[in-house]
Amino acid sequence: MVENHAKGFYNWYMQNTIIIFLVTFLLTACATTPVSERQALILIPKSQEIxxxxxxxxxxLKDQKDSDDAHLNQVLQRVGRRIAEVSDMPKLDWEFRLIESKEKNAFALPGGKVAVYTGMLRICENEAGLATVLSHEIAHVIARHGAQRMSQQLLLTGAMMGASISMRNNTQRNIIMGALGLGVLYGITLPFSRGDEGEADQIGLVYMAKAGYDPEEAIQFWQRFSIVKGDKNPPEWASTHPADKTRIAGLKTYLSRAKYKYQNIKLKHGLGETFNLPAEKTDKKEPEKPKPVPGVSVETFN
Ligand SMILES: [Zn+2]
Incomplete structure (x- = not known):
């Protein structure tokens, strides 16, 4: 009997110690997101996240080719820099790379590492469209969504193994890459939660307005993206960034705050430059050219 009591107390003591430990741990592991000011659970130190x-x-990017279009590179640098400067982490080591690819894709990683694929510029159409993508991605970095997802996934899968997390461990690496939105490359695709997406939209809109780009273009961008997403081959970005009516309705509710910021910004770029990209080459067979008919010019068919 005594032994059982002792055992019971021991179990009770251990359980509560674990709970107290966890509560203390979780409280100290909370971080507040900027703009939306939400408490977030992050179990990974910032230095490790970066x-x-x-x-x-x-x-x-190790097998990807950088675009050699000097002008478009310059545009990406200026839009990226303008947004990074007005963000809540202007001191990060921001890097913006334009990747030569038909893919309609873009991503940003902790530490301020951003990549945009040339195919994405087609949906962007103009600098403000590109600012929509960049500010949304930059917002994911600043709200530390990657670190939150890494924390959740490592805990859920039991892959946290003490304090050691390493990219050398295959399981952990796949979880980290998936949590950072690069799952397509590594087998695990984690779509961003609706909450994360809404938050990135909300923060992104404010950043784009502070950088001098007309935030109304964000609505236009997401409407264009919705159409492309409905195509037979939806872009990779669509797997982590669903565009739907709820998202566009949410953006409209955040718009007034962003517009207020925009009105008070001295240097406005509006929509900025329009990208005039050459027509997209398709893999489909070109339709056969009409054979010349004597006496009729075929030029009108081209
Ligand atoms: Zn997103």
Whole structure:
């Protein structure tokens, strides 16, 4: 009997110790997001999060070709820099790379590592469209959504193994890459939660307005993206960024705050430059050219 009591007390003591430990741990592990001011659970130190971002960036881009279009590169640099400067982390080591690819894709990683694929510029159409994508992605970085997802996934899958988390461990690496939105490359695709998406939209709109871009273009961008997403081959970005009526309705509710910021910004760029990209080449067979008919010019068919 005595032994059982002792055992019972021991179990009770251990359970409560674990709960007290966890509560203390979770309280100290909370971070507040900027703009939306939400408490978030983050179990990964910022320095480690940034190091993972840099490693993931290198891995994701190691077989990709940078665009050699000097002008578009220049546009990406200026839009990215303008947004980074007005963001809540202007001191991060921001890097913006334009990747030559038909893919309609873009991503940003902890540590300020950003990549946009040339195919994405077609949906962006203009600088303000690009500012929509960049500010939304930058907002994911600043709200530390990657670190939150890494924390949740490592805990859920039991892959946290003490305090050691490493990109050298295959399971952990796949979870980290998936949590950072690079799952398509590594087998695990984690769509951002509706909450994360709404938050990135909300923060992104404010950043784009503070950077001098007309925030109304964000609505236009997401409407264009919805149409492309409905195509037979939806872009990779669609797997983590669903565009739907709820999202566009949400954006409209955040718009007034962003417009107020925009009105008070001295240097406005409006929509900025329009991208006049050459027509997209398709893999489909070109339709046969009409054969010349004597006496009729075929030029009108081209
Ligand atoms: Zn997103």
């Amino acid at each position: 190091a993972f971002g840099k490693q993931a960036y290198q891995q994701a």
